[in-house]
Amino acid sequence: MRKRVLLVGLFFPSQSKIFTTRVMAEKLDLISKCIRTFYDFPTKGIVFKDICPILKDPKALAAVTDLFEEHVRRRYPQVDLIVGIDARGFLFGPLLAQRLGVGFVPVRKKGKFPGPTLSVAYSLEYGTAEAEMQEDAVSAGEKVLIIDDLLATGGTLYAACELIKQQKAEVLGCLVVIELKSLNGSEKLPSTPVFSLIQY
Numbered sequence: 001m002r003k004r005v006l007l008v009g010l011f012f013p014s015q016s017k018i019f020t021t022r023v024m025a026e027k028l029d030l031i032s033k034c035i036r037t038f039y040d041f042p043t044k045g046i047v048f049k050d051i052c053p054i055l056k057d058p059k060a061l062a063a064v065t066d067l068f069e070e071h072v073r074r075r076y077p078q079v080d081l082i083v084g085i086d087a088r089g090f091l092f093g094p095l096l097a098q099r100l101g102v103g104f105v106p107v108r109k110k111g112k113f114p115g116p117t118l119s120v121a122y123s124l125e126y127g128t129a130e131a132e133m134q135e136d137a138v139s140a141g142e143k144v145l146i147i148d149d150l151l152a153t154g155g156t157l158y159a160a161c162e163l164i165k166q167q168k169a170e171v172l173g174c175l176v177v178i179e180l181k182s183l184n185g186s187e188k189l190p191s192t193p194v195f196s197l198i199q200y
């Protein structure tokens, strides 16, 4: 009898699993409906994904935080810090860090931080820039997750990973709301898992 119950459990997922999957799908649907596309912004040929409507919809913004939180609690319970990237990573990072009860550290574009900084130059889908972090922001050995709104060519996340490594901390992975798969950004981060909510 017990054997039969176990077999049934193997072939038919439990009601709670079905419910969780449905809730997750509803959240992803809500988020994806809030992403707008603009052509030729900021330069000709770029298909720009605009996340601003997510911020205007409290349910969609909570859905982003819920899904990231769920993933991090399951996969990275050891995380010490969330590192967010200027500027759109700042919109999601502190919310997630608060939920997890860990600190948030910003990576900014060059020239914004007082005091000693580390910097890494990089290129992104539509230009070049330099990423900076305060020298004392992350300690050696800390376990870090990096968050941003979007992964395109991967130049930005790569630069952020380099900054963390310069401080002898460990990058556990990266979290993004949107991944533009056709640009192969994750290939620039071969040893860093990237978790994305929505893929194009």
Ligand SMILES: O=P(O)(O)OC[C@H]1O[C@H](OP(=O)(O)OP(=O)(O)O)[C@H](O)[C@@H]1O
Binding pocket: 085, 086, 087, 088, 089, 123, 124, 125, 126, 129, 148, 149, 150, 151, 152, 153, 154, 155, 156, 157, 185
């Ligand atoms: O994968 P990549 O090709 O590097 O591109 C992704 C980056 O581009 C955008 O930032 P942007 O520099 O435009 O800054 P913003 O957030 O201040 O608009 C986006 O928010 C990512 O950080």
Ligand SMILES: Nc1ncnc2[nH]cnc12
Binding pocket: 046, 047, 048, 049, 050, 124, 125, 126, 150, 152, 153, 180
């Ligand atoms: N296509 C894109 N849409 C929005 N943000 C971006 N950052 C880099 N590429 C982008």
